[in-house]
Amino acid sequence: DGGITQSPKYLFRKEGQNVTLSCEQNLNHDAMYWYRQDPGQGLRLIYYSQIVNDFQKGDIAEGYSVSREKKESFPLTVTSAQKNPTAFYLCASSIQEGPSPLHFGNGTRLTVT
Amino acid sequence: AQSVTQLGSHVSVSEGALVLLRCNYSSSVPPYLFWYVQYPNQGLQLLLKYTSAATLVKGINGFEAEFKKSETSFHLTKPSAHMSDAAEYFCAARPSGGYNKLIFGAGTRLAVHP
Numbered sequence: 001d002g003g004i005t006q007s008p009k010y011l012f013r014k015e016g017q018n019v020t021l022s023c024e025q026n027l028n029h030d031a032m033y034w035y036r037q038d039p040g041q042g043l044r045l046i047y048y049s050q051i052v053n054d055f056q057k058g059d060i061a062e063g064y065s066v067s068r069e070k071k072e073s074f075p076l077t078v079t080s081a082q083k084n085p086t087a088f089y090l091c092a093s094s095i096q097e098g099p100s101p102l103h104f105g106n107g108t109r110l111t112v113t
Numbered sequence: 114a115q116s117v118t119q120l121g122s123h124v125s126v127s128e129g130a131l132v133l134l135r136c137n138y139s140s141s142v143p144p145y146l147f148w149y150v151q152y153p154n155q156g157l158q159l160l161l162k163y164t165s166a167a168t169l170v171k172g173i174n175g176f177e178a179e180f181k182k183s184e185t186s187f188h189l190t191k192p193s194a195h196m197s198d199a200a201e202y203f204c205a206a207r208p209s210g211g212y213n214k215l216i217f218g219a220g221t222r223l224a225v226h227p
Contacts, residue, residue, distance in 0.1 A: 004156075006156075009154075035217075040122060040219060040220075041219060042203060042217040042218055042219040042220050043157075043203070043217040044217075045214065045215075048214065058214075088154075090156055090157070092156075092157075099145035099162060099164040099207070099209070101147055101159045101162055102157075102159075102215060103159075104149075104156035104157040104158070105156050106154075106155050106156045107154065107155065107156050109154065
């Protein structure tokens with residue numbers, strides 16, 4: 001079955017460490033996205049990519065970095081510069097054209113202490 | 114900038130009662146609109162979408178939503194709530210035309226009690 005795989009499901013890190021969240025899709029979608037979810041705030045866009053080797057900052061990109069070396073993969077690195085990294089992170093993908101919905105992975109819950 | 118407002122962060126209904134979750138968007142041009150559902154510790158699942166083909170949109174699990182341009186609203190309804198409907202619901206908008214970047218509301222948590 002086609003879908004989006006995020007790993008790991010739960011991740012724990014010490015403050016000051018960088019951590020990379022994995023996102024892989026086999027839907028053959030060109031566009032991929034990373035959202036951050038905090039209670040009561042909905043989803044906020046961190047980064048998005050429309051095509052391989054290209055990506056753009058979203059609304060809250062500070063302290064995060066991404067790469068898009070392959071169509072299927074869009075890893076997110078949470079750096080030590082991110083002030084409040086503890087959150088639920090969601091990866092999504094979509095086709096580019098028309099009113100296409102986003103397809104979401106099951107998320108990674110990151111806890112930094 | 115476009116925004117999406119969901120009225121009521123928590124809604125509680127009895128099993129069998131009508132479910133009404135409210136969503137308003139701010140845009141002079143009707144965007145594409147979506148409703149998603151999220152169960153605990155999971156990703157978002159698409160319930161339905163509005164793409165200007167019809168103002169009343171039917172989705173999965175018995176949900177439907179009506180687009181009202183005059184009210185800039187896209188409220189989600191279900192005639193009879195089931196215990197399994199308890200989840201968080203998100204309304205999202207994307208400008209028609211242009212890049213596929215969704216703007217989400219803050220979400221409404223639906224509780225269903227016996």
